[in-house]
Structure formats: structure tokens, C-alpha cells
Amino acid sequence: MPKLLLHHVSxxxxxxxxxxAFYEDLFGLTRLPRPPFGIPGVWFGCGDRQIHLVANPSGTYRTTPTVDIADVHFAFWTDDFEGMVTRLERAGFSDALPEGDAKRMLLSRDSVAGFPQLYVLDPDLNTIEVNAAPM
Structure with missing residues (x-):
């Protein structure tokens, strides 16, 4: 079987x-060179992996600003979970906001997964998990 590694999430x-700006400001990602494709976009480095943003005027299929952990999402791992919580809170995210608020954060410091997890939405309602899973 050929070896596989995740290269990027688009x-x-x-x-x-x-x-x-959202990904740069909240997650400290840095831009990578990107070939001149026929559609606008930005590539970011994230450790030895990448996050690709691609212009799509229709956006995602999601229409409501509600985090759904059963929906498509990707996860960032952090070695400073509480620092990430603080960073998100400073940006206006909170687990005290009502359901349907685009800045509502789902926060579980003692999740059933066995490690801290949180979920937020980006400006296009893409779901992002941040966790401190054992490495």
C-alpha cells in the first residue's frame, strides 16, 4: 500500500x-507562494501541511451560523489550548453567545474524546476545530 499523508485542506x-485575514490574525498562518491558477485564492503553511482558500462566489453549502460538529470540518492541533481560547475570546468568540451567533464557540475542556476541543466558524461558515490531542 502506498504511504499517504494529508497535504492540504481546501x-x-x-x-x-x-x-x-481571519486565518492570519486568529491562527497566525503565513502565506505561501501560489501558482497563478484561473481563480483567486491564498495558500497558507500550517506546520508541514497547508490550508488553501479558493474563491467561490457561492461560498459553502452551509446557510446558518451554527457550529455542527457532525458537519465537515478540519482541526488545528495546539500545544497551548488555553492560549488559543484566550486569543479567540479577544477576537469576540465566546461559548456564552446564543445559538446562531456566528461568533459562538463550542468549548469542551474535558471532551468525551479525552482531550480539550473547541469549534468556531470562519467568515464563510466553515467549521474549524482546535484541539490539544496527544501527539
Whole structure:
């Protein structure tokens, strides 16, 4: 069997620069060179993996600003979970916000998975998990 590793996750976004700023500001991702494809986009480095944002005027199929952990999502791992919680809270995310608020954070410091997890939405309602899973 050939060895496989995840290379990148690609996300559809309506406004490339708005979404790029979100990922740069909240997660500290840095832009990578990107070939001149026929559609706008931005590539980010994340450790030895990548996140690709691709312009899609229709955005995602999601229409409601509600985090759904059973929906498509990807996860960032962090070695400073509480630091990430603080960073997100400073950006206006909170687990105290009502359901349907785009800045509502689902937060579980003692999740059934056995490690801390949180979930937030990006500007296009893509679901992002941040966790401190054992490495």
C-alpha cells in the first residue's frame, strides 16, 4: 500500500482577502507562494501541511451560523489550548453567545474524546476545530 499523508485542506470562500485575514490574525498562518491558477485564492503553511482558500462566489453549502460538529470540518492541533481560547475570546468568540451567533464557540475542556476541543466558524461558515490531542 502506498504511504499517504494529508497535504492540504481546501476551503471555498466568498471573499479571499477577508478570509485570509481571519486565518492570519486568529491562527497566525503565513502565506505561501501560489501558482497563478484561473481563480483567486491564498495558500497558507500550517506546520508541514497547508490550508488553501479558493474563491467561490457561492461560498459553502452551509446557510446558518451554527457550529455542527457532525458537519465537515478540519482541526488545528495546539500545544497551548488555553492560549488559543484566550486569543479567540479577544477576537469576540465566546461559548456564552446564543445559538446562531456566528461568533459562538463550542468549548469542551474535558471532551468525551479525552482531550480539550473547541469549534468556531470562519467568515464563510466553515467549521474549524482546535484541539490539544496527544501527539
Amino acid at each position: 476551503l471555498p470562500v466568498r471573499d479571499v482577502e477577508l478570509s485570509a
